[in-house]
Amino acid sequence: MDDIAIELRGIDKSFGPVHANRNINLTVRKGTIHGIIGENGAGKSTLMSILYGFYQADSGEILVGGRPVAIRDPNAAIAAGIGMVHQHFMLVENFTVLENVMLGAEDNQILNKGIAKARSELKRLEREYALEVNPDALIEDLPVGLQQRVEILKALYRKADILILDEPTGVLTPAEADHLFRILAQLKAQGKTIIFITHKLREIMAITDEVSVMRRGEMVATRTTGETSVEELAELMVGRRVLLRVEKGDSKPADVKLAVQGLTVKDSRGVTMVDNVTFEVRAGEIVGIAGVAGNGQSELLEAIAGIRRATSGSVHLNGRPVDVTGHADPAELRSRGLAHVPEDRHHVGLVLKFEESENAILGYHHDPRYSNGVFLNIDAIRKDAEEKIGKYDIRPPNARLKTANFSGGNQQKIVLAREMERDPDVLIIGQPTRGVDVGAIEFIHKRIIEMRDQGKAVLLVSVELDEIRSLSDRILVMFAGRVVGERSPEATEGELGLLMAGVEGRKEAAE
Amino acid sequence: MDFFHVLIVLLESTIRVSVPLVFAALAGLFTERAGVFDISLEGKMLGAAFAAGAAAAVSQSVWVGLAAAVLVSVLLSLVHGYASITQRGNQIVSGVAINFIVAGATVILGEAWFRQGGRTPALVEGARFQIVNFPGADAIRDVPVLGPIYADLLSGHFLLTYVAFAMVPISWWILFRTRFGLRLRAVGENPGAVDTAGISVIWLRYRAVICCGILCGFAGAYLSLAMTAGFVKGMTAGKGYIALAALIFAKWRPVNVMFACLLFGFLDALAIRLQGAPLPLIGRVPVQLMQALPYILTVVLLAGFIGKAIPPKAGGVPYVKER
Numbered sequence: 001m002d003d004i005a006i007e008l009r010g011i012d013k014s015f016g017p018v019h020a021n022r023n024i025n026l027t028v029r030k031g032t033i034h035g036i037i038g039e040n041g042a043g044k045s046t047l048m049s050i051l052y053g054f055y056q057a058d059s060g061e062i063l064v065g066g067r068p069v070a071i072r073d074p075n076a077a078i079a080a081g082i083g084m085v086h087q088h089f090m091l092v093e094n095f096t097v098l099e100n101v102m103l104g105a106e107d108n109q110i111l112n113k114g115i116a117k118a119r120s121e122l123k124r125l126e127r128e129y130a131l132e133v134n135p136d137a138l139i140e141d142l143p144v145g146l147q148q149r150v151e152i153l154k155a156l157y158r159k160a161d162i163l164i165l166d167e168p169t170g171v172l173t174p175a176e177a178d179h180l181f182r183i184l185a186q187l188k189a190q191g192k193t194i195i196f197i198t199h200k201l202r203e204i205m206a207i208t209d210e211v212s213v214m215r216r217g218e219m220v221a222t223r224t225t226g227e228t229s230v231e232e233l234a235e236l237m238v239g240r241r242v243l244l245r246v247e248k249g250d251s252k253p254a255d256v257k258l259a260v261q262g263l264t265v266k267d268s269r270g271v272t273m274v275d276n277v278t279f280e281v282r283a284g285e286i287v288g289i290a291g292v293a294g295n296g297q298s299e300l301l302e303a304i305a306g307i308r309r310a311t312s313g314s315v316h317l318n319g320r321p322v323d324v325t326g327h328a329d330p331a332e333l334r335s336r337g338l339a340h341v342p343e344d345r346h347h348v349g350l351v352l353k354f355e356e357s358e359n360a361i362l363g364y365h366h367d368p369r370y371s372n373g374v375f376l377n378i379d380a381i382r383k384d385a386e387e388k389i390g391k392y393d394i395r396p397p398n399a400r401l402k403t404a405n406f407s408g409g410n411q412q413k414i415v416l417a418r419e420m421e422r423d424p425d426v427l428i429i430g431q432p433t434r435g436v437d438v439g440a441i442e443f444i445h446k447r448i449i450e451m452r453d454q455g456k457a458v459l460l461v462s463v464e465l466d467e468i469r470s471l472s473d474r475i476l477v478m479f480a481g482r483v484v485g486e487r488s489p490e491a492t493e494g495e496l497g498l499l500m501a502g503v504e505g506r507k508e509a510a511e
Numbered sequence: 512m513d514f515f516h517v518l519i520v521l522l523e524s525t526i527r528v529s530v531p532l533v534f535a536a537l538a539g540l541f542t543e544r545a546g547v548f549d550i551s552l553e554g555k556m557l558g559a560a561f562a563a564g565a566a567a568a569v570s571q572s573v574w575v576g577l578a579a580a581v582l583v584s585v586l587l588s589l590v591h592g593y594a595s596i597t598q599r600g601n602q603i604v605s606g607v608a609i610n611f612i613v614a615g616a617t618v619i620l621g622e623a624w625f626r627q628g629g630r631t632p633a634l635v636e637g638a639r640f641q642i643v644n645f646p647g648a649d650a651i652r653d654v655p656v657l658g659p660i661y662a663d664l665l666s667g668h669f670l671l672t673y674v675a676f677a678m679v680p681i682s683w684w685i686l687f688r689t690r691f692g693l694r695l696r697a698v699g700e701n702p703g704a705v706d707t708a709g710i711s712v713i714w715l716r717y718r719a720v721i722c723c724g725i726l727c728g729f730a731g732a733y734l735s736l737a738m739t740a741g742f743v744k745g746m747t748a749g750k751g752y753i754a755l756a757a758l759i760f761a762k763w764r765p766v767n768v769m770f771a772c773l774l775f776g777f778l779d780a781l782a783i784r785l786q787g788a789p790l791p792l793i794g795r796v797p798v799q800l801m802q803a804l805p806y807i808l809t810v811v812l813l814a815g816f817i818g819k820a821i822p823p824k825a826g827g828v829p830y831v832k833e834r
Binding site: 052054055073074075077078084086088090091092093094095099100102103104105106108109110111112114154 | 709
């Protein structure tokens, strides 16, 4: 049994009525990369939080290196040689790299004494694992890829032999993700054990040795990665067969519905977020905007939707100008045939404390179908909501339920149903499947294609490159606020990745 | 030379009125850097001033008075800590509640115990702080320029005054050069980072709150044991809020805090000085306007003069482990 790093036996955990983990058994072999895959809410993060001492299991046993250990808090986990790289980095942004690495492992009451030691230890780790980072840089000045590296260094500094990475690639560019994979391979070669949590099947296939699948709080299967397939894993995750590729016919672009000309947007600090962007979207086509989060896609979407003022440039909707630099009004835009599915459904798309039926008409409450100008017609609103619930398979099918009680995927469907059922001419969608389960993704993608086939102009923004490639008829890549290239969906991932990292784009712009 | 004399007097009284502000603002610095917003500096200072006045009057000892001030202020801090750290309550509501309770309780207890309309008995020598005179202060007072600076500006203050200004570099050192300070600043920015590093967020924040209590205790003791000889109801008169303003104005940095407090103190001293005196070009200014000057300045400065003050990121937010 020498080659077992971690064994979990019968782990069970409930949060009130929610049974997050049911009788979980898991064995992770030493010196391997073990993937844990499952949909959102399958209980992966809960399980790892138990392993890291963030929560206590209601019952069950944890064995590290064959010996049972009680992990009551992160301290005990660190002592047992377990380190964790969290999905949302646990870094203090206005501290230096060195300070972040030292935090909690300072050795001395007075900082000066420990700093020199920490610095030389950090140097040694950097050399040993090829993890270069300037120890005196402030975290907030580092790109996310490097911030993640600091998290890994933090764990190694605490002498972790077992590294847990929770959804580590969500914030990375494809190139950064590849770099991370190389680092992980290097760590594995040095004898470290890595637990890799993700919901992306491709990553599991790319780097893991073994993979365990979770579904609804249960561990449903463990496979050797080389002996399984994406299709099998997807089926295990969802519990039924899923179509991973969206079926779509050729697009039939017609008239220009949305024309954006020289659009520039600055944020409140005067920093240019969108820089002289020009493109058009025709009826019956899907234009996808690819890019790493934070390269101006959000601001572009908001400016077109009339939520954010543009500094200069113009937008034409159905051939008529929109006052994007002045008083563009989201309500007016909606009445002119623009529907907007915002990127952040929790803060912009929904009022989580409202009933489902209320959210289903949010922004359209003046419609004579729903109100007579003073009072809302509650019966009509509920009846309408129930129709949408049926059509979009929103679960649980209860229009009176508080929106916060729906899962992410179903919340997203509520927003999509509201916007798509208005029969708009132009549909702009931000991150249609962020935090959405594989099963719901399939449904949402189908609906977006249907909208296209009905002759709508669709503008799609997503940080998921796979999504952009499988849905779009044309792909625009944004980097640092500019559109740095247009590609067909047949472009390779590597080609798009270079554009997203700003490498190809600069060359192209120079020519 | 007359102008110089006026300036020395003005600066001397600036220092005198700045002391409670320095103590209170540094107190706020400790909790707010740890992510617990504290609007109850005012209440703690008032409670401490009352405790100091009452205990010193009964015991006839200034040290018993100081100890009582610190004790009461720390206890009030722990109440705020319990509400906002353990129970994850709203920190503003908890702070306001403490301010109200103390404002009422000091008057009721004062009247019940001493029957002087909410005052505590006037303190005699030995039960209050005495002026500390530096050696040779009187001898060199007549030396031009340097004499008055040494004798009137540097010498001739209360012990607590020197403690207050010594606390500025000490606080800086604690916050930026010790392990406790590193963790304290971290917990105010991202408590998750502290928790995952295996450090207790709750215990760390409680310690920060206790530091705040001790310093507010000093501020209160200064009011009733040094500045005046006994407690008078409502004697903090908004100093806790001014200290809070100074803290924001100083962008939560210790040395800036001291200068901000001196600036507010200077305005206060100026207001006292200019009462009733006609100003050139403007003429006689109503007393009320002069007294309002520090507050008006607070609003003006905070409204945008100082650029963006970025508070500790986790400030005001109770820590709940994320699911």
